[in-house]
Amino acid sequence: MADVGALSIDPDRVLADLDALSRIGRDESDGGIHRRAFSEADMRGRRWFTDRIEEAGLEPRIDGAGNVGTRWPNRHPDVPCVMTGSHLDTVPGAGRLDGALGVIAGLEALRVLAEHDVPVARDIELVNFSDEEGRFGGMLGSQAMSGQLTPEFLERAVDLDGVRLTDAMAECGFRAGDALAAEREPGSIYAFVELHIEQGPMLERGDHAIGLVDAITGLFRWDARFLGEANHAGTTPMDMRRDAFQGVAEVSAQIERILEEHGGPRSRATIGRVELVPGAANVVPGEARFSLEVRDTDPRTLRELSDAFRRTLSAIARRRDLAFEFEVTSEIEPAACHERVMAAVAGACEALSIEPLQMSSGAAHDTQMITRIAPSGMIFVPSRSGRSHSPAEWTSPADLERGANALLHTLLELAR
């Protein structure tokens, strides 16, 4: 048996796999990858993945939610397993790394462990989660596994084109109702870890190779509306206006103050969408609809920010004689990573002589769901310029190699 501490993944194999997978569903005109969940390209991606599993001498597994993977060495059925995984589905026009890296690096880790017949005390399970990108509004695979699906959701879920989840799954040979059976018992997973690109600029800015994630941000998202009065922009004096856009602009100007007073260094607030009615150059906007999205890793901070924004928006509306309405369109609780997994990642980094940056994940991931049933954590690698969900997504081969090795050694720490 090899010296376990000296084990390392084969970077050529990882890069070749990423290359091969990136050709599935790729639009040659712009290089964007299109593997929406339960599309024909997604199914080809899954087949490519199970072929690789079999090629490695392992056995493919699939559950009712369509989560595909394998388990190695499959000799410890009664011991809580170590799990790793990510997703092969993509947003439309995606890059080659988001999701794919975690699945392929997990596969490579199992290949290396199997080739060297490394002794472990726990099985390691690898999972490609279904529909992480939320074609049908959630994270189907990891929600199923963590017991957060209902029959009503499965019946009602539709994509933006109105296609029903039940129909899309049926076309791929799945019965949506079976997704409920994908639930795992709390306690059946000893630890879960996901390798992912950062999709942000922090690692690149600090010149760090690895991010040791300690929490995944939660968020609230509002569809908000100020109602004033549409008036002629020439004949209505400034002091007689009820300009709904001025209200939104003032909210925007208050974001910095609110985050300073009520948030922390990990707080983010974004107005990403604004629609003015009637929306003409010569009419004072009578109505402004806008989105407000606020994120933080601390549930208490998030609640305080929600209160602060509510107070500020109400006060702006009162002062400007506007009506104010909002609807919570999304609310996700932050998820803390588990000490057990963070220690294993830190140990793996030490073994690889890498100084990781402890950080939070600003984006949502399957890990967020799995925290509900298992001690979980994440490993990040840098994203050039923070770019993601775009063909511009890029991580250097050296960083990909370091990330895959960090995953390998984290799994080893957890499973041995």
Add this chain to the structure above:
Amino acid sequence: MADVGALSIDPDRVLADLDALSRIGRDESDGGIHRRAFSEADMRGRRWFTDRIEEAGLEPRIDGAGNVGTRWPNRHPDVPCVMTGSHLDTVPGAGRLDGALGVIAGLEALRVLAEHDVPVARDIELVNFSDEEGRFGGMLGSQAMSGQLTPEFLERAVDLDGVRLTDAMAECGFRAGDALAAEREPGSIYAFVELHIEQGPMLERGDHAIGLVDAITGLFRWDARFLGEANHAGTTPMDMRRDAFQGVAEVSAQIERILEEHGGPRSRATIGRVELVPGAANVVPGEARFSLEVRDTDPRTLRELSDAFRRTLSAIARRRDLAFEFEVTSEIEPAACHERVMAAVAGACEALSIEPLQMSSGAAHDTQMITRIAPSGMIFVPSRSGRSHSPAEWTSPADLERGANALLHTLLELAR
């Protein structure tokens, strides 16, 4: 002959005419009036108008731009005339007063003068100007009369549906090229006065029956654009964003300061249109396109405001690391009303025991064009809640009567 000072219009006739005209082109579902220039309804409106002229024993006149009207008593061909007029065309879904009031009150004034055979030293000419509402991008009739049209404009002008002005006029029996011949010699018009609804809230606020207009605001309109970087709203820290919307919000917040420092009480600035790209709740806006429209009655103030906004927008862009571009999409010089016409309006108000409010027009009018060739002015009547370009447009019958009488006596003062 009657006592000229005691002459007054017949309010029933004016209201009946407004009623009859409002039925032409009216959409019964919402009461909105649709008499776009050179539409079938506009032509019916013109025929209704010439029928009324003939009914009053006067002779209809028409020029190459399709301006329709009459001249009374038509005995002073070599003396510069007094002119009044407005327009019968409407925006889609208009109210019954914008434009129509000035034409009908002018007609009623001529009817009263003719009925009483009032002696005048100058002919009084009444004009319904073609396409004031700018279906083809300008104010065709008054621009033609003031010599501001070119053959190129006539050839190229199209409406929002791509219909060419030449074709629309041809269908109504006009040759667009003839519009050039509608030009009048400077000096041929002794004075021009237009009665119009205010389309703003000032008269109502101050409980004034009549507005004595001393200037018509000019404006500049920009299509502006901030370019930053679209980034993930969760993974991008606040201090690493190049948020294009934050730029627009800051412009909005600076409007009050800029108007206070560089404008006057008549200055207006409006951001009426904002489009964010990509415009999603979870993406930091990488691009913001917006309109900025600024109005004032003083050309120097308008230039100073233009400089101030340019400096501020550039500074915001520099500070926020955004690119900034803008295009001037419209630029209209303010027009001062003439002392001669203002004195006549003031005299008419005095004769009627009305205390007028001296004010500016925040909206554009045919008068703005006619100032180029003749001493001009305007009379305003109140608009309830400032509403216009809508079926909600309303002025009390008593105010309509006072306005028509003010026009009658202004014309008398000028023509006698």
